[in-house]
Amino acid sequence: MIFSNINAVALKILDETADGVLVTDSLRVLDPIAYANAAFCRMTGYSLAETLGRNCRFLQGDDRDQPEIATMREAIRSGRSTVVTLRNYRRDGSMFWNEVRLAPLWENKDGVGRPRHFVGFQRDVTTRxxxxxxxxxxxxxxxxxxxxxxxxxxxxxxxxxxxxxxxxxxxxxxxxxxxxxxxxxxxxxxxxxxxxxxxxxxxxxxxxxxxxxxxxxxxxxxxxxxxxxxxxxxxxxxxxxxxxxxxxxxxxxxxxxxxxxxxxxRRAERERLLAHERMAHMARHDALTGLPNRTFFRERVEHVMSQRSEATRHALLCLDLDGFKGVNDTLGHPAGDALLRAAAERLQTCVRGSDLVARFAGDEFVILQTEIAGPADAEVLARRILDALSAPFVMDAKTVSIGTSIGIAVAPDHGRAADDLLRVADSALSRAKKEGRGTHRLFTPGMDTHLQERHVIRQALHGALERGELELHFQPLVALATGRLTAFEALLRWHHPRRGLISPAHFVPIAEETGVIVPIGEWALQEACRTAATWPDPISVAVNLSPAQFRSRTLLAAVRRALGASGLEAERLQLEITESVLLLEDSLNLRTLEELRRLGVRLAMDDFGTGYSSLSYLRSFPFDKIKLDQSFVRDLPNSADCQAIVRAVAGLASGLRIAAAAEGIETEEQFAALRAKGFDEGQGHLFGAAVRGSEVPLVIARYQLSRNPRIQGN
Incomplete structure (x- = not known):
């Protein structure tokens, strides 16, 4: 796992170097070996499988009284580099002298705390x-x-x-x-x-x-x-x-x-360092414009707010480009991308060096204006941006005119946390759009009706599970090649006694923010497993996991309880996670995934293609399935871009020997395009809408009686 940030060239250099290379995990008991290159295996006669997970002491056999071993252990305890020459023994029992250059790999640049790993460069110096x-x-x-x-x-x-x-x-x-x-x-x-x-x-x-x-x-x-x-x-x-x-x-x-x-x-080490820096930059910056992304922006806002004195004000400006979709539709995506880059450059000319311009998604930009005297300063900046973006753009010898709408929030008047300020500024942006676009609006009370609505939902969510207002619906997944019913995805539904059916898109994010999703998620696991245990083998059930469940550190126990109580075979449970779980870069999350894999459950990456670093995450952990987000299915088969993405994802899944599924299949044309590209599974209203658990046996019976893969379950 430690090599998810190292590019393929650096790994190839390490594996082909004449010196043996070992990396140990110093945070685990007995410092097990986490990596060994080919030169080390040749030097010692041990295979890679015989090496990984063992402590380096096996190389000394019974000859462990060498004073150099104590020197090496002390270096590991103190987190410093050292060089020792040891008597080691190959697999065939022959002795050789091994010069070990041991160095710590810190988890941060300051080198504070215990190093995460130690790397040892091994050289057979018997001759010398x-x-x-x-x-x-x-x-x-x-x-x-x-x-x-x-x-x-x-x-x-x-x-x-x-x-x-x-x-x-x-x-x-x-x-x-x-x-x-x-x-x-x-x-x-x-x-x-x-x-x-x-x-x-x-x-x-x-x-x-x-x-x-x-x-x-x-x-x-x-x-x-x-x-x-x-x-x-x-x-x-x-x-x-x-x-x-x-x-x-x-x-x-x-x-x-x-x-x-x-x-x-040395050159290889420098290339590895540069690759790591590039990856770190990509994780915090927008690939198209080079501007900071949402993660970077939120960190900066929180830092600025933590340093703020009571008399200091800051402003957040949220803006969308008016008319951008028309440019994309008429001139194509390359022209739209060029327009976004040009707009980003103009925005940067409007702000000071202490301000920050970020791109969140699509044509959505956000600006942090620091240390202002009052709201009037933010409105001056907004007018400057309106003038800058209203000037025509020249795209491929064609003149394009767009505009923008801007919503403004001022801290601390409208909030102190980044998320609160962004929500308030977004409310003001919505008002600016409703009032004719091409203008700016400063947030005033009453604009945040949707925020008040969120507060009502947040309050009602507490106790909804105990009151029996939550239930699971199940949507079928079908093998595209055969039409065979393979699984059902468990989808959460909330029936409010006064408001009726509330969309998961409205209440699930709030449940995640408040932490209520943890008990709800455990209940969903138990209910899904209990229901699926009554289905014929091998039909499985897929359950979505929230990042909050990983943070709670109770997920593994919850899965064990759900499987044990229901009697469902572990291989019939699929757990779907999004990239946000891995975006936390928490090694404990990876270990949790590994433990889930050991239980025998299948793991799928959901909403594939909507995050920043899907490919690097597939290298970090071997998933069983990737689910293509429905946004890439919606325009099939007419969109050449979507066709290319579908083809690339199918090829990627085939190369990695994992299943590829697609969400949101609504039409025969989408079904045919995905099947032709080699996708394994499909999900969407073409195959059946989500139904209550009591109706699942009827859907299964219909599929068993029909050879038609597009049979509708409702």
């Missing part, structure tokens, strides 16, 4: 370590008595020859210096990398590289000699324009330096 051991043994032999040296001279010569052979065959570059910084040895890899700046034997290192004599390389080498301890670091060598990974080891004769070119790895 064995060379150092042989070198130490050779040095020790020199200290023996004269009689021993004489008898061992021949063997020492052979050992030196073997050492030279090893150093020439290693992938690392090797340079050996004496205490005067003179070169006493360098291998062929060093000559290849240094090229024209070669280091002849006997030459002084700093005479060949005078620009580095007082730089980071010299300081690190002197540190190794002064402390008589190895040092490891990465640094850019400006003379060759390369990044080097260096380990300098002091010896009695001077200094042994091992290094390798990591320029490509």
């Amino acid at each position: 370590v064995m060379a150092e051991i042989e070198l130490r043994e050779a040095v020790a032999s020199e200290k023996r008595s004269a009689e021993e040296r004489a008898s061992l001279a021949e063997e020492a010569e052979r050992a030196a020859a073997r050492l030279a052979s090893v150093l020439e065959s290693t992938m690392d570059c090797v340079v050996v210096l004496d205490h005067e910084w003179r070169v006493t040895y360098l291998n062929e890899n060093t000559r290849r990398i240094l090229g024209a700046r070669d280091l002849p034997t006997g030459s002084n290192l700093w005479e060949v590289y005078p620009e580095e004599a007082d730089g980071i390389f010299a300081r690190r080498y002197r540190q190794a000699l002064a402390d008589q301890k190895p040092v490891s670091f990465e640094e850019h060598l400006s003379a060759l324009d390369v990044w080097l990974e260096v380990q300098a080891c002091p010896t009695p004769e001077g200094l042994s330096i091992f290094f390798r070119d990591i320029t490509e790895r």
Whole structure:
């Protein structure tokens, strides 16, 4: 899961690098391995399946008393980087020396708290370590008595020859210096990398590289000699324009330096960082205009309001473009997109640097005007915007004239929270549209009738479940290829004793805001499972989940209770979620989805295509089904854009091996277009409207008696 923000190029680079790479989840017990690349599997002989979920300690076998292991554990506890060299054991039991570069991955830029993950770059340094051991043994032999040296001279010569052979065959570059910084040895890899700046034997290192004599390389080498301890670091060598990974080891004769070119790895890391920044920007900005989106705007408003003094006023201006739909219909969507971009540019010229212009959706723009003296300042800005947008636009050599309507709310007069101010400004915008468009209106009491209506609904919702006013209706889903009835979606209905049937579009958002949706959602799960348990196998039931149910952290228990009480098989329960659940970027939400998957229930992404990052979410979690939003079905088969989207979604589902369903199928033409493109399931009034639970058996019987896939259930 941790790689949902990394693009495919970065993942490919990690998987093809010569070094082994491990990533552990430091927030879970025993720091299990969450990722391992192909090089690590080759190095150790363990498959990826044998590696994931295990603690790194299995690599040491029974040899866990190495002091370096304690060093590594302390680094993990303190959240810092470290480099250790360990004795590890491959799957076949053979020992190898493993150099581990361990670094934390923080969840935020400030590095506050415990790091979420640790990444370990693994390198088989058996050749180098064995060379150092042989070198130490050779040095020790020199200290023996004269009689021993004489008898061992021949063997020492052979050992030196073997050492030279090893150093020439290693992938690392090797340079050996004496205490005067003179070169006493360098291998062929060093000559290849240094090229024209070669280091002849006997030459002084700093005479060949005078620009580095007082730089980071010299300081690190002197540190190794002064402390008589190895040092490891990465640094850019400006003379060759390369990044080097260096380990300098002091010896009695001077200094042994091992290094390798990591320029490509550094470039890959930079590309990964840029990709992450681009993704973060996309999540908070509108892709068409580059303006902040709703998420960014709400955060900014809440921040500004939190810093506000009692004497400071701010204004929110909501505006729609008058005549935009006509441009879209007559000149096409590309012209409409170009018009939106041009309008966005003009809006930005109307505001100050401290103000914020955002695009929410379609032709809806919102402006935060900060630190105004009073409502008159906001009305001055509104008139400036009206003048700017009333000037003609030139689109593909055609002159286009539009206008705008603007609603204004002032804080704190009309509210202090972002949502309250947006609702009030939207009420004023509705009044401006009703009064002829091309004008602006400042909010006044009485404009928010719909807000008062929401308040009435909010009050009535409390106790509606206990009073028995809520019930479930069930709408069929049909296999488009065969006409077979596959499932029913449970849809919430509210019968108010005085107001009659209240649309879910009116009361569900309010239930989510107030948290009442949590007990209502648990009741809906229990009722849907109880009803579906009476249907013939394998007909399943689909239940919508609210983001508020995930926030309550009681969802998993509620699903278990509903399945247990009803006796419904888990695979006959489908849970539908929207992208807003994953937009929270809460790892606990992902873990909840994983636990639901382990129960055996099926998971579907609802309203696919209406959010910002559907594709990245499909990478974050493997859904069983995606449901195409009805807005892309409505204009089939006449809209070329909708045809292209339908074809792309069907291909995506096929490639990911998940089912593709479409909502809102009303006509034979829509049915034929979706079936031809390869969609698996369909839902809509063409197949049947939602019916009460008591009427479902009749719908099932009709489908069983007829081969017609478009049989109507009512």
